[in-house]
Amino acid sequence: MNRQTNEERNFINSLARGLSILEVFDLANPKMGISDLSRRTGLSKSTVFRLVHTLRTLGYIIPVGEKNKYTLGPKVLTLGFAVLSSLELRELAHPYLMELSREVKETVNLAVLDGWRLIYVERIKTHQIVNINLHVGSRLELYNTAMGRVLAAFQDENWLSTYLSYLKTLPEANEYWKDNGKKLYKIMEEVRKNNFAINNEELTPGLRSVAAPVRNREGHIVGAVNIAVSSSLYSLPKLKQDLISPLRKTTQAISETLGYESPKKGIK
Template identity: 30%
Template sequence: MKAVSGTRSVTAGLQSVTAALKILRLFSVERTSLGITEVARHLNVAKSTAHRLMTSLMEEGFVYQDPKSRRYHLGLAVLGLGGIMTADSDLWMAAAPYLTELTMRTGEASHIAVQDGLYVVYLHKVESHHPVKILTHLGRRNPLYATGSGKLLLAYAEADLVDAVVEQGLTAYTVKTLTDPVRLREQLQHIREQGYAVSRDELRDHVTSIAAPVFNHRRQVVAAVNIVAPSHRVPAHVVGERARAVVKTADRISKDLGFRPERRATARTLAD
């Protein structure tokens, strides 16, 4: 009986951990606070259970409660974990100085991004010094098929991931978003051949991004480096120049991660 009771206790504990992690996942750039009713609805649990979970997270510093609104916000413990991850990340440490140089050279905001399921997430950013900037958020998940970094990562991914993205549905965010699976696959092949990706007005109007792959010592693509700018600052005749700068930056980061290329495609100017 004790063994059965112990097993049930462990199972209940794991379920609570899973629920707590799901709560943290509910926070986003668009949803910076949560109420008990929202948490209960999203987790499909009673309000009393939601309150107990939020209390546990609050005691550990992962959330705090606004005394006026009674809503919960992410706490400093989350920031602390993020700082540890950043400090301990070979990828981030390798990328940071080169992103600064890339922004200085191009004048545009630069990022390093990784795949997260069917999405792409920015890990680090160096802001542009132009007065007109493109607002991007660290940690925000964007669709792989509609961004420069996302398409770059998708181009070098296994076919199963491309299939999963297509099966989920290709939502049109602008009139230029690729929603035809055949055209998307053709473009991904083109990206692999030229060694970089360009997304122009596909996720947001008047926004262009150019991305290149970062390889590790096993010759696997582990991240994408990109620049993001208002489209009017990246006319067709400068795309090739900007792409070469992005590819060079990605190559330098790859080298620091132990990558030794056999052959690499050379960035060239796009016809568009």
């Protein structure tokens, strides 16, 4: 009996074929038709036609002036820019995160927005805080995490409204989206006012954290840094007193490295 391995069973042929269409466009062949794509990928014309239709609908391929020719659409750039942006941020932030972790002797994390969730792009771990397995690449919800709240709070009203609709699909988030999102909006308002967010054991018992935003040259929030601690060692007042200042110093330094200029006090 021919038994498939887990790797073989998990391989999605249609996805691989779609990606193969994108991969064959290059500097020498920026515009191609169905026949060209079929020849270069080895796929049948009917298969290529369906894949091109799907990719065109999604915006990854667009038609060009020449009859029945296609080229890569601007949306393809978003894939590369997202990766380059997070990798650049991680590389630039790493020494500052290391310094912060050494200073406070606690675990420090960096995350970026990933759809309606966050994704860890760096983690400086000192010791096991609580029984929760987090690592670079881990994804968490936004509403009940300090970094997630920072990443969500500075989005525009349309984004927040759509995010609230997403939350309604999560039964465990009921208290945040009920009453038209009263609790969620209150949290977001506090984050914008204070320029930091706190998770008071809302993600998991025994874990507290405080997070602050990282801004780019234009002042947009491109990431969040948090300090995660055991609630048995840090009361809420102690967390605020001991950790907010060094955290802010770190996120300000990272932001300035990205070209952000902090508003000067006293200048109107």
